[in-house]
Amino acid sequence: KAAGKGTARTFTAEMQSRVQQRVRLEARLRAALENLAGLFVFFQPICDIATGGVTAREALVRWHDGRRWISPADFVPVAEETGLIDQLGTFVLDTACRSAAGWQDGARVAVNVSARQLGKGTLVPAVEAALRGSGLPAGRLEVEVTETALLCHGAQAITELRRLRELGVRVALDDFGTGYSSLAHLRTFSFDKIKIDGSFVRDAVDRADCAAVVRAVAELGRRLGVVTVAEGIERPEHLACARDEGCAEVQGYFLGRPVPRDEDVPLIARLDAQ
Ligand code: C2E
């Protein structure tokens, strides 16, 4: 019984320290957003598999809190839970559009939009403001959403995404295949792009079932007139697989890591060499 109590106490203490850690992270993120200090947007190239040209760059947020880099996988969920995601989202949208407006190659910029940014009527005005402020044409902006956004906010989310498309902004379905009902969402909204989660392409190299999934999604994309992007290309074999299975575009460390600006010139030579 004593041991049981002790265990319970340890558990509570652990939970408490985790909560405190979250609260501290939230406070530091709030301060970073207020002072716009330590927050950066990196860009990772997305390439046309046939020509090797950079069609777009994905904006990926980075945070250095003065001591270390904190991964978006750790702080984006905190921003979502605390409502800071709107401020963070606006920062990324504005920064990404301003940067893209200066790109000489005319590539588009792809910005991740969290499910929590949808369904509130704030996303469309934020996008319009980012375009106006930067002078970037709407046709050079893409937003990436996961199916969670559609699951959580249904009709309202679809109305907002439709409005973005009317403006000329492209909409991509991110992490395709990792959710519960990805196919159903293709019927409720006409996406411009489907991003096949990196796990499928990487596993496809030695798993026939994963290769079949990549091929089927690529085929689906062609039939629906939707561009398919294979994510998470880390090795030449992954690139060869994405090409064999018929994906239109590719993204991953092999083609270029996320970098502070568009330092991705040598990658065209890499694709050509394949
Ligand atoms: P995501 O949208 O699926 O972004 C792709 C993630 O995969 C990025 O991680 C990218 O750096 C990483 N990646 C790229 N190439 C490769 C590869 O070849 N292999 C592997 N293993 N990984 C690769 P990152 O930047 O750490 O972002 C993680 C997630 O955080 C993103 O997943 C996205 O869900 C979220 N996120 C990042 N930036 C933002 C943002 O500005 N707003 C919102 N709402 N979410 C963001």
Ligand code: CA
């Ligand atoms: Ca994404």
Ligand code: CA
């Ligand atoms: Ca993704």
Ligand code: CA
């Ligand atoms: Ca993801």
